[in-house]
Amino acid sequence: MAGSDSPTIIKRKKVMGGEGHHGGAWKVAYADFVTAMMAFFLLMWILASAEEEQKKGLADYFTPTLNPQPGMGGDGPLDGTTIGPPGTLNSSNSPMSAVAVPNFGQADPMAETRGEPQVVVEYADGPSEAAKGMQNELQEAMEEKDRQAFAEIEEQIVQAMNEVPDLKPLIPNVLFDETEEGLRIQIVDQDGQSMFPSGSAQVTDRTKKLLQLVGSMIAKLPNDVIISGHTDAVPFANELAETGYGNWELSADRANATRRIFTTSGVDLSRVSRVAGLADTDPLKPEDPKDPSNRRMSVVLEYMKAPSAEEIDRAMEGGDGAAPTPVAPKDKPISPEKSMDNRVDNVGESGSDHADETHSDKPENIRERGYGTITLDELKGMQKP
Numbered sequence: 001m002a003g004s005d006s007p008t009i010i011k012r013k014k015v016m017g018g019e020g021h022h023g024g025a026w027k028v029a030y031a032d033f034v035t036a037m038m039a040f041f042l043l044m045w046i047l048a049s050a051e052e053e054q055k056k057g058l059a060d061y062f063t064p065t066l067n068p069q070p071g072m073g074g075d076g077p078l079d080g081t082t083i084g085p086p087g088t089l090n091s092s093n094s095p096m097s098a099v100a101v102p103n104f105g106q107a108d109p110m111a112e113t114r115g116e117p118q119v120v121v122e123y124a125d126g127p128s129e130a131a132k133g134m135q136n137e138l139q140e141a142m143e144e145k146d147r148q149a150f151a152e153i154e155e156q157i158v159q160a161m162n163e164v165p166d167l168k169p170l171i172p173n174v175l176f177d178e179t180e181e182g183l184r185i186q187i188v189d190q191d192g193q194s195m196f197p198s199g200s201a202q203v204t205d206r207t208k209k210l211l212q213l214v215g216s217m218i219a220k221l222p223n224d225v226i227i228s229g230h231t232d233a234v235p236f237a238n239e240l241a242e243t244g245y246g247n248w249e250l251s252a253d254r255a256n257a258t259r260r261i262f263t264t265s266g267v268d269l270s271r272v273s274r275v276a277g278l279a280d281t282d283p284l285k286p287e288d289p290k291d292p293s294n295r296r297m298s299v300v301l302e303y304m305k306a307p308s309a310e311e312i313d314r315a316m317e318g319g320d321g322a323a324p325t326p327v328a329p330k331d332k333p334i335s336p337e338k339s340m341d342n343r344v345d346n347v348g349e350s351g352s353d354h355a356d357e358t359h360s361d362k363p364e365n366i367r368e369r370g371y372g373t374i375t376l377d378e379l380k381g382m383q384k385p
Helices: 025-049 052-061 129-163 168-173 205-218 247-264 309-317 340-349 352-360 376-382
Strands: 174-178 182-188 225-230 272-277 296-302 322-326 371-375
Touching: 129 168, 129 174, 129 182, 129 205, 129 296, 129 309, 168 174, 182 205, 205 247, 205 296, 225 247, 247 272, 247 296
Parallel strands: 225 272
Antiparallel strands: 174 182, 182 296, 225 296, 322 371
């Protein structure tokens, strides 16, 4: 058993791994280093591109401060003073803190209040209150005088139509009313009493005589005149065609025909401020657009206009100057050279041949109106004490 007493030999072989794995901890550290460097260079780039005011704002924001409250205080770095050398900007003494300091959601941007906008008035000087007051008083006085003259015109027209057998049946066709613009005279169609042939702008002899009478009456006044033509809502057969003729053309042609008769009856052309054809857009009876009375001619005598407040101011500053303006009508009756019957018969014969003659005829009790001036003393006298 000698072989069993031999010792057991165990050999331990140490293997040296020259290329063994050392772990990945260094990669994490390196990644943190690269990230920090990237953030550093990014910060350098932002600071290089920022303006000086923004830099001051950022420095102010990152300056650690504690705002002291009432009843609180102390010594040292926690007493609400700035931690830094003397002269360091903080939120209380930085002039730029309101511009560049971010709040990161600490304040509601919708709750920001802004000051009142600054309004720059380039032309602050306007007419004086005294001039405005005088203008209003003058305008009211002129309109009151116009109303008196309009009432006389209305009375004279009706009286003249009563004296002419051909025109007496047309009295119901002539309507008078007062508008914001002035006196409106409407010559309307009635059943069996048409001023114009159906669908035509040709003026009949009786309508021409009536328009000449009205024109010769309003020729005595200086007021501007507005002439408007109106039709009913009955359409033309070819109105919608490209070259068709409809109510718009018809109303404009009738208004222009009335304008021609007025100018040959003594109305100065410069007084005609507007001639318009309104078709069926302004019916006299809106509840019945096809009613014959919607076919009419409308003549408006406008109120005279007072001078503007600026003109009154200039007249007041000009010393002895005067402000030109229409004067109020004067009570000056004018005797007619011919009777009303003869005058209407003459103007009915022809238009242009008797234009000057009819213009010189002045019916009884019609006030003559003219243009004049208002002196500085008269303007001052209108000023309230």
